[in-house]
Amino acid sequence: MKVSVIGTGYVGLVSGTCLAEVGNDVLCLDLDHKKIDILRQGGIPIYEPGLEDMVKRNVAAGRLRFTTDIEESVAHGTIQFIAVGTPPDEDGSADLQYVVAAARNIGKHMQDYKVIVDKSTVPVGTADRVRAALLEELAGRGAKIDFSMVSNPEFLKEGAAVEDFMRPDRIVIGTDDERATQLMRSLYAPFQRNHERLIVMDIKSAELTKYAANAMLATRISFMNELANLAELLGADIEHVRHGIGSDPRIGYQFLYPGCGYGGSCFPKDVQALQRTATEHGFDLKVLNAVETANDAQKFVLLQKIDKHFGPDLSGKRFALWGLAFKPNTDDMREAPSRVVIEGLWQRGATVTAYDPVAMHETSRIYGDDPRLKMADSPMAALEGADALIIVTEWKVFRSPDFAAIKSHLKQPVIFDGRNLYEPEVVRAAGLEYFAIGRK
Numbered sequence: 001m002k003v004s005v006i007g008t009g010y011v012g013l014v015s016g017t018c019l020a021e022v023g024n025d026v027l028c029l030d031l032d033h034k035k036i037d038i039l040r041q042g043g044i045p046i047y048e049p050g051l052e053d054m055v056k057r058n059v060a061a062g063r064l065r066f067t068t069d070i071e072e073s074v075a076h077g078t079i080q081f082i083a084v085g086t087p088p089d090e091d092g093s094a095d096l097q098y099v100v101a102a103a104r105n106i107g108k109h110m111q112d113y114k115v116i117v118d119k120s121t122v123p124v125g126t127a128d129r130v131r132a133a134l135l136e137e138l139a140g141r142g143a144k145i146d147f148s149m150v151s152n153p154e155f156l157k158e159g160a161a162v163e164d165f166m167r168p169d170r171i172v173i174g175t176d177d178e179r180a181t182q183l184m185r186s187l188y189a190p191f192q193r194n195h196e197r198l199i200v201m202d203i204k205s206a207e208l209t210k211y212a213a214n215a216m217l218a219t220r221i222s223f224m225n226e227l228a229n230l231a232e233l234l235g236a237d238i239e240h241v242r243h244g245i246g247s248d249p250r251i252g253y254q255f256l257y258p259g260c261g262y263g264g265s266c267f268p269k270d271v272q273a274l275q276r277t278a279t280e281h282g283f284d285l286k287v288l289n290a291v292e293t294a295n296d297a298q299k300f301v302l303l304q305k306i307d308k309h310f311g312p313d314l315s316g317k318r319f320a321l322w323g324l325a326f327k328p329n330t331d332d333m334r335e336a337p338s339r340v341v342i343e344g345l346w347q348r349g350a351t352v353t354a355y356d357p358v359a360m361h362e363t364s365r366i367y368g369d370d371p372r373l374k375m376a377d378s379p380m381a382a383l384e385g386a387d388a389l390i391i392v393t394e395w396k397v398f399r400s401p402d403f404a405a406i407k408s409h410l411k412q413p414v415i416f417d418g419r420n421l422y423e424p425e426v427v428r429a430a431g432l433e434y435f436a437i438g439r440k
């Protein structure tokens with residue numbers, strides 16, 4: 001099938017590449033010339049395991065191309081995926097300007113039947129806005145051309161995006177249009193060969209499903225974070241509690257890890273956008289309001305532990321930071337808890353030496369060459385002469401370190417672990433002080 005993908009970011013690039021991988025003819029559009037130049041020169045603008053090889057393979061086979069030419073992109077695909085960003089507006093609602101602009105561009109240039117598939121995470125009712133914008137553009141040029149609207153929210157996880165797209169748990173299709181349903185069924189057939197994963201529903205339910213999924217996951221995290229904080233006060237160990245409840249099949253083990261808060265490009269903004277949607281309808285999402293408040297506070301938990309240990313004035317101190325990305329296997333720094341920690345340490349007069357396997361470049365882009373933040377070549381190099389180690393992202397490379405070496409590199413043998421990577425007694429036996437989240 002001929003597919004155009006509008007927006008070549010994390011979602012657009014992965015979706016377009018995976019659709020090409022199964023034989024479709026895919027053209028990815030982005031208005032960011034730099035991004036498209038990198039891709040055309042054989043590079044890749046984001047870090048995502050397995051993606052680079054797949055992009056190269058499909059470009060070489062002629063099934064995957066990149067463009068900044070809107071007309072070319074509209075003409076190419078019968079299926080037009082909208083995968084542009086939906087960042088939070090000032091009031092927390094999803095900013096739909098990019099989605100609407102993409103729709104208008106299709107309306108301005110389309111010459112034949114198109115299926116408009118919204119893959120961006122958008123509030124309930126957005127498909128109606130997209131349809132209206134498109135109809136307005138068509139009317140503006142006196143054109144009467146048929147099109148179908150589909151909501152197809154994306155559930156891929158950064159860091160495992162290729163795997164998630166190639167082997168999805170489910171594919172949600174929201175539409176009331178039989179022709180579009182059939183096309184989507186054919187498009188996704190190669191991704192669900194052993195059993196049907198397509199869940200077809202009305203558009204509004206599909207739009208809400210994406211927010212419901214992220215809101216539920218964020219709720220589990222905030223719930224565990226609050227229990228971890230309580231466990232510390234009670235002298236209980238949250239790791240035992242996690243095992244104790246995760247073994248209940250009604251609860252399960254997933255997303256029960258306490259830590260220093262969730263971040264990323266999705267949970268924070270999607271929780272806010274859903275709250276905003278509810279408010280607009282005069283409804284108060286009490287649970288979700290608490291989820292957000294709890295998470296905002298949790299991002300400061302490590303700083304509070306540091307304050308307690310060192311006192312609030314950290315002038316002249318330097319901290320080693322392991323992990324910058326909001327989670328492992330990505331270079332995404334959007335809403336990353338590490339940013340709260342870095343900026344909090346700066347406010348207290350300290351400096352930071354950080355190591356992250358892939359996000360150091362992105363961090364330097366954000367903070368420029370601020371002399372209060374240095375990047376190290378290796379985890380151990382970050383420790384050299386530092387007053388303490390702070391762990392913010394649970395990269396595998398941090399999981400089994402040489403504690404004796406950590407102790408010998410640090411000026412003071414202290415670890416603040418925002419991801420509960422180690423057994424407290426093991427770390428303490430190595431002569432290090434260890435502060436984790438909700439652990440005894």
Ligand SMILES: NC(=O)c1ccc[n+]([C@@H]2O[C@H](COP(=O)([O-])OP(=O)(O)OC[C@H]3O[C@@H](n4cnc5c(N)ncnc54)[C@H](O)[C@@H]3O)[C@@H](O)[C@H]2O)c1
Nearest residue numbers: 007008009010011030031032084085086098102120121154
């Ligand atoms: N990142 C994730 O893990 C993830 C997962 C599921 C869903 N989503 C949702 O998918 C959407 C995209 O997220 P992302 O992380 O890929 O965003 P992103 O910021 O990485 O990419 C968006 C891209 O769209 C481009 N763009 C904006 N307006 C455009 C236009 N009119 N025409 C062409 N290109 C345009 C931007 O230049 C950018 O490259 C969001 O709604 C997000 O909530 C993201």
